[in-house]
Amino acid sequence: MATDFYADPSETSEGKVFTVSGQDWSEIGAGLEGDAAERVVVNMGPQHPSTHGVLRLILEIEGETVTEARCGIGYLHTGIEKNMEYRSWVQGVTFCTRMDYLSPFYNEMTYVLGVERLLGIEDGTDNAVPEKAQVMRVLLMELNRISSHLVCIATGGMEIGALTVMTIGFRERELVLDLFELITGLRMNHAFIRPGGVAQDLPPGALDDIRSFVALMKKRLPEYAALCNANPIFKARLENVGHLDLEGCMALGLTGPVLRSTGYGFDLRKAQPYSGYETYDFDVQTWDTADSYGRFRVRLNEMWESLRIIEQAADRLAKLEGAPVMVADKKIAWPSQLSIGSDGMGNSLDHIRHIMGESMEALIHHFKLVTEGFRVPAGQAYVPVESPRGELGAHVVSDGGTRPFRAHFRDPSFNNLQAMAVMSEGGQIADVIVAIASIDPVMGGVDR
């Protein structure tokens, strides 16, 4: 038996510890002789290629059957919520975008919506966030939904050995990340959606790139359907695996594609719309099998719906050329936007000239707003959004200061992982992987 520096057999109070890392399994078999009737607990992860990041699974097995399954989480806990309490309201976006790293815009969005509700600059108020900012948010979120679902389908495919699904999934995701880079400057961790609007206007030519992306995706998405939808191996691995019906979903608070795969078409974009989703034409996708296969089909169909929304958003943006992307209130809006200079993107030279050479008041205003930040009226808000994984909501508490008093994120991955046990107990070990892939947990969001 190999020596494991981190789990000495003497540290365990009961049973023997075997470290399985690809060596000869006959040693393990020989070691088990005599104890074979006793229960075997398998630790899968936290570093395991098929557990979606650092998720630790504790499986009690009998042969190939899982009799009990539990999750160990927290390996990616970075204290983002605590850190946000020590930064200004605007800086908070930079932190929360890093939580669920596959859907950064949703993290930003739910936090920003909460802050805007407390500030009283929601849609329908006098001092509302400008329309162009809302349309850009919708556009970015739906692009993000596509990229996130693509990763889910790609990694889910890889885990069951469907490597082509993985390669084409990441190929298309790269196109979305290119669009993100074009629009926000970054492929991930954008911090682009800010309280009051978005950080930057659309760059020239972005709409053309978005339209050609949509056109390309309309050719590429059918490839996934052709590869998977009726593929007997794919179906054999996914159908009736990770079953969770509507009662189970409601009891365990599951949302998103898992809930919609039971046939219940609940989608916050329709039920409690934000950012003007009620004005877009799209359908909520459901399936009726309540299993991993259904969730795959829901995600695939949702990407088509996202393309529909992106097209509509692009049409609106074409008419909103030059419109503001930040709220008009100068006590909230960031003083200037970045601009492209000879050495890349940076501070707008016009703005620097204005505050350094022309107006003392502008300099003071800039300094106050950037270093101190704006104050948010005391109170609390919770504005959930429909992220690719379900209900993502930020509970934002203000004590009237320039920093969040508390910002807590109800992450759908965190909540949905609770269903891992009920989805995989009684099934086979190989099906645990499929069940977890169908939940699509992102550990950055789970552990925050």
Place this chain on the structure above:
Amino acid sequence: MSDATSDKPEGPAKAVEQPATEKSPENAPEALGEPALELRAVGERRGMFGVAGSGDTSGYGGLVAPVVLPGIAQRPYGGWFDTVADKLDALIERVVIHRGEITFHVHRDHLLAAASLLRDDPALRFEFLSGVNGVHYPGDAGRELHAVYHLASYTWNRRIRVETSVPDADPHLPSLVRTYPAADWHEREAWDMFGIVFDGHPALTRILMPDDWPGHPQRKDYPLGGIPVEYKGASVPPPDQRRSYN
């Protein structure tokens, strides 16, 4: 937006909106004159610029302003808010309506009863508990630790917040896992981060921090941590020791 200003039939169409700006510290004296608002200070803010020990010579350094949360709402609350409040009436301490969101403050003794009523009553049907979140108000004497539950009714498309509080010295709350199994991990997180003990929870262990971790990191008295960083001869202090404007 599902705000009080929304014109959706299910929405809180006539909610009594009480904007927080009127109760923020700057304007607190005006708001105090209104009988409708009972203000509760949960802390205080000193000075005008939030900076301590900087040699503030402005003369405003001695200002003390209370940190005031939105006050109690008066009936009628408007729309479906009253429907829910009528059903819960015997169990609630106070109702706060702020920015179109309604918060029911419930004493911990009534929390279990309120939860089952909210879930099971056909006129309420809050089937969905999105989670439990702790908030630590060190200045709220006798109610330092708050637990905030966000509930949603898919049947009626409504959303409410239930808030309960416990003193730091006796941080016990009943667990809602029996009513809402979804609360399991969320309560473990609230225990882990705030030290709120949920009595009756099937396995109240730490969830994000290591099992042998001392302390509860999200409490306000728990330091953020960090070390000063040297850069070109200067030293940048850790975030919690930098100048702040709160």
